C-alpha cells in the first residue's frame with residue numbers, strides 16, 4: 434500500500450473519532466502533541482490526529498524527500514523550476530554568514546553590502562541628518578509598492594509599532610485606486626516626505642502609477658530636482674530605476690533569488706529598518722535565522738514548521754477542509770492574515786504539479802482571519818456551528834507590550850477558551866443539565882471536534898516576530914514539496930493583468946471596437962457612457 438493509500442484509509446478511522454473522547458482517554462495528549470522552539474510552544478493536540486496519524490504524516494514527509502528538498506533550498510539550488518531561480522530568502526537572514534553559492538558565486542558579500550547601505554541610510558533618516566530639498570529633516574516615509582513589496586513592510590511596521598521611531602510617521606500606498614495616494618499625500622508635507630518606491634520588477638502598473646503621481650506632487654511643490662532628496666528605490670531593475678529619475682546611489686538592490694512574497698528580509702524592508710532601527714531589523718533577521726536553523730537541522734518529529742505543515746496538509750488534503758483561519762490574539766498582528774494570504778495562497782494556490790500534470794487532490798486552502806477577539810464577534814459563529822470544517826491557528830503572546838489592567842488576562846482567557854470550545858463542543862445532555870429548554874437544544878448544541886493549533890510565545894519582539902514569519906514561510910514550503918507543486922511562481926496573476934492592459938485603452942476611447950463577450954462589452958460600454 435502506498436503512503437497515500439495508507440493515509441486515505443486512515444481518514445476513515447479518524448472521521449469516527451471525537452477530539453473530546455481522545456482527550457478523555459489520554460491524559461498525555463498534550464505532552465505527545467506539542468513542540469517547542471525557543472520561547473514558542475505549538476500545541477497541536479487539538480487536531481483530529483492520533484499517534485498513528487503523525488507516524489503516517491512523517492512517513493509521507495520522508496517519502497517526499499523533504500530533507501533533501503530543504504537542503505536544496507538552503508544551498509541555493511534552482512528549486513523554482515518554472516523560472517529557473519534559486520529561492521534564497523534564507524540567505525538574507527543568514528547571520529552565521531556562511532557562504533551560499535548561486536551559479537558558483539557567493540551571494541553573502543552583496544547581501545551584507547546592501548544591509549550596510551540600508552544601515553547608513555536609515556540612520557540618517559532616523560537621526561534627522563538626511564535633509565529634504567529645502568533643508569528640512571524627514572518626518573513622513575511613504576512606501577509605494579504592492580503585493581510582497583507592500584504587505585510585508587506594512588504588516589511588520591504594525592507588528593513592531595511599539596519599537597518605531599516616534600519622530601517618524603509611515604504610510605503604505607499600494608492600490609492603483611487614486612484615493613490611496615491622494616489621501617496619503619493629503620497627510621504629508623512635500624518638504625519633509627521621503628518616498629520609497631519598492632518594486633522587484635519596477636514595472637508593476639499600480640506601483641509605477643502611484644510613484645508618478647507622487648513625483649508630480651513633489652515636483653509641483655519643490656521643483657524637478659527635489660526628486661533626488663525625496664525618492665529612493667528598492668528593486669532588482671537598475672535600468673528602470675534610472676529611467677524613472679532616481680539617482681542609482683539612492684537605489685537599494687535585491688536579487689531574483691528573492692521572491693516578492695519572501696522579500697521582507699531584503700531591502701524591501703527598508704521602511705521597516707527606518708522605523709525600528711538597524712539593531713531591531715538585525716534582531717528580526719536573527720529570529721528568522723534561528724527558525725531557519727531549527728527547520729534545517731531538527732528531526733521532523735520535533736520540527737515546528739514541519740509539524741505545522743503536516744497538520745495543515747492533513748486537514749486540507751485528507752480531512753477536506755477547504756479553508757483555514759489564522760487568528761492572532763495580538764492587535765499588533767492584526768494584518769498577519771492579510772500577509773499570510775499572499776504568502777500561502779500565492780505560493781500554494783496551484784493545481785499543476787512540477788511535472789506539468791494536474792493534481793488530483795486539494796492543495797493550498799483559502800486563508801482568512803482577523804485579530805482576536807474581534808473575529809469572535811463576527812465570523813466565529815460559522816467556525817463553531819457552520820457546515821464547513823475550518824481549522825484554525827490561534828497565535829498569542831503571553832505578555833502584552835501594553836499591560837493595562839486585566840486586558841491581557843481577558844485576551845488570553847478568550848484564546849484558550851476558543852480552542853477548548855471548538856474541540857469539546859457542548860452536548861445536548863450538558864445543555865439539559867443546565868436547564869436549557871428542550872426546543873432550544875438543537876440550536877445551542879455545539880458539535881465540537883473542530884481542529885485548531887495554538888501557538889504561544891513570550892512577547893512581541895523583533896526577534897520573536899522574525900521567528901514567527903519564518904515559521905509560516907517554511908510551513909508553506911513543506912506543503913508545496915509534499916503537494917509536488919512549485920510554491921515560488923505565480924503565473925495565476927498574469928491573465929488579469931494582461932486583460933486589464935488591453936481594456937484600459939478601450940475604456941478611455943469610445944470609438945474603440947469591443948470584441949469581448951457580451952458581459953465584458955456591456956460593462957465597458959456602461960463605464961464609457963458615464964465617464965466619457
Ligand code: F6P
Nearest residue numbers: 580581582632633634637693926
Ligand atoms: O502580482 C503578483 C506580484 O508579482 C507579486 O508576486 C509581487 O509581490 C507583486 O506582484 C509586486 O511585484 P513588484 O515587486 O515587482 O512590483
